[in-house]
Amino acid sequence: MTATDPLLRLDNVTRRFGGLVAVNDISFQIHSGEVKGLIGPNGAGKSTTFDLVTGVRPPSSGEVYFRGQRVTRQPAHTRSPMGMARTFQIVRLFSGLSVLENVQLGLHPKFPDGIVRSLLRLGSLSGQERASRERAMDLLAFVGLADRAGHAIDQLTLGQLRLVDIARALAADPVLLMLDEPAAGLNDAETDNLGEMLVRLRKQGLSMLLVEHDIDFIMKACDSIVVMDHGVKIADGTPAEVARNPDVIAAYFGRRAVHAAA
Amino acid sequence: MAGDTVPEAPRAPTIIPVLVILALGIVLPFLLSSGFHLRLAMLVWIYAILCMGFNLLYGYSGQISLGSPAFYAIGGYAFAMLQTMLGMGPVSAFVGSLLLVAVLSLLIGLPLLRLRTHYLAMATLAFMLVQNGVANRWINFTGGQSGVAVPPLEWGGEPIGRMGIYFVILALAAAVFILHDFLIRSHLGRAMQAIRDDETAAQALGVKVTRMKLAVLVLSAVMAAIAGVCFGITSLRVDPSLSEFHVLVSLLTIVVVGGLGTRFGPILGSIIVVLLPQLLHEFGELETVVYGLFILLFLLFLPHGLSGLLERRDWRLRRTGKKPAPAVARDLKEELP
């Protein structure tokens, strides 16, 4: 990978569900250190794009490159060791595990792989387990949930669950963090808190791909924004450029708003 | 609870209870007066071995193989036939039967584990019925109804006595038990539970879901085969009854009553399922109905079984009185466009 190569590159990625084209010929790039927003009305294909990038489902056509490597058809579990981490729009924590253990699972790729290999490294395992617990505690402290470590998942509020999900994604030390509507369902205070957290992460040089409906939030948080509608990319640029784009205004407020603005 | 910075995880590394149980296993035969009681004790360990494999696969990983009785039977048959037909010694026959079962379960698991879990359940059940049919009807090879004799274990030219057999079984059970416990308490157990709760999320975190499921399936089949070998060396005969429906019923009763996805559920359940019919003499014909009802009632009212009542679940105990978040309403809101 050369210095100019983007961190993530989508080349003409398409995904069909039966007759429906959920993602239609999408291309964009994220550079190292960049925070990219991905916005669009409901059903625009944002979450599906996430799935295609993270390998949850394969694209019908097109290619995905991550850190200069083609990952289009690599299974999903290969992404985390490469430095890609994500959250899901509908929080998908493991209900049978404690909050702490959920975060620890983010460290799974650092543990020995498989039953035999684990048995061979029996000696170092308990030390590694302790280290992973400390790291998970640090991450919980970072998102402000240290006091919830021992709780069961069903005892947390939605806002707290989203933070646990983010802590879990951060556990693997990703270079690219992908958040699918992290502020959905949060109250104003929680949203502000989340915004501050993202600013801190951004300062640490973490690249991000953010899906969000809260326009103010996205305008503040992102270096650049991709706008999708009905599976198609309709704009790609800085927040200011995107805000002036008539197609975007049309997609969000309908045609009449464009005429009114013109 | 606010004081400690790093809470003890449920995977707290203490093997002590396991060692205590095994120590009890060592003194047990000296407390039992009759050979019949010793035989029951052996049966408890055999069922415990069988069910620990099932527990790892279903209780922890959420994958269900109803074919365990078939692997149990095949393990026993292979152990007997490798000795009688190929003239192998007991140790190589033991290793050979485990390898055979490992390969078989791999061949079945590869196509099935990619699918939704009920495919695995039904297909493995079909496998059990096929295996049982072959054992019953391919008389020239399997001896049909009467099965195959298992050569008695010998030590220095002398057959090993009952007590010796007990300790052979205990040693195998100890190996399985310790491995079971190690897996549950390690990061692998955590990954297994993650697979059970949400495969997609587990995969996104770097868990090799398919490989893990396959590994646990093979491991559980091998554990079943070990149990089958143990059955063979205690009964000196293996026959089609090893993979009959009632074995599956006992297996399910043990894991559900003992506690699915718990450390000591398989052992607790085995003790109950082996002893209960002895205590209730009137049981006889009612046994099947009672077991079925047991399974139902436990699924409904004690989904973690008896073990769930006893086991200390650190983080479960930390529950505050707060009402859980209204999960369903939340899902609804988010799934709708």
Next chain:
Amino acid sequence: MLMKLSYLLLAGLTNGSVYGLIGLSLSVIYGSSRVINFAQGEFVMLGAMSAVLFMVTLALPWPLAMLAMIAVVIVAALALDYGVYRPLTKRKAAPLTIMIGTLAAAIVVYGLAFLLWGPDQKFVPPVLSLTPVRIGFLVTNTQQVSLIVIFLAFLIATWYLLYRTRFGLTVRATGVNPKVALLMGIRSERIVQFSFIFSATISGVAGMMVGPLLGGHVGMGLLLTVKGFMAAILGGLGSPFAAAAGGIAIGMMEALMAGYGTSLYAEPAIFVLILLVLIVRPYGLLGDYEAERR
């Protein structure tokens, strides 16, 4: 030569009709509730054994016996619904737990039937006649023919119900997404209950009709559940008709392999075949709408 083949095909068609009916029943329940019902074969067993109870023990005429048999399986279906399905879904049990619940129900039904009828094979009286009838060079009997006719009739009835009525639309909607269906004012509990009753009736009738041909015993249910399920995965669990077609295919293969080889190979061979099919077409030969949703 031709006679043997046609005889085998007819036998395959008969057994295949039973497997197909069970596959169809499984698929109807799966379609509305996403549950694999392990007790499906027990409905067939109850159908056959009720025929013994009502027609032999109580000496009722067959139409009455059939109504009584349907009452028995409906009671069993309601017990499954209220005793297993609803309480487990209310506790948010995982689909596999519910499946184990239906297996437990199957165990209970088997155990009770065992107490009532014992382990021996029972003669199940034919509703129609078992006297041989010649159609061209085919030798058959009205019982056998009526089984095939009933298979076709239920197939058409299911199709009509699912695809030509408003009610069928709600059934299908419930299967796709119970929560959304609920928001549309569809009571998914009702739908699931209906699917239990409907499929129990189908399976019960199948049991009463096939009993005289196969013989009835209390342990017959499990094997039939598995055969029905194999039919459903061979054809495609997502569609009742694909599942029914899978049943015919399995019945035919079984008969042909038993006729030209030995029945010893038939079961293992079919099992391996299904594994192979699943490798090539994970959602069955005729597909599965679930595949589309992935």
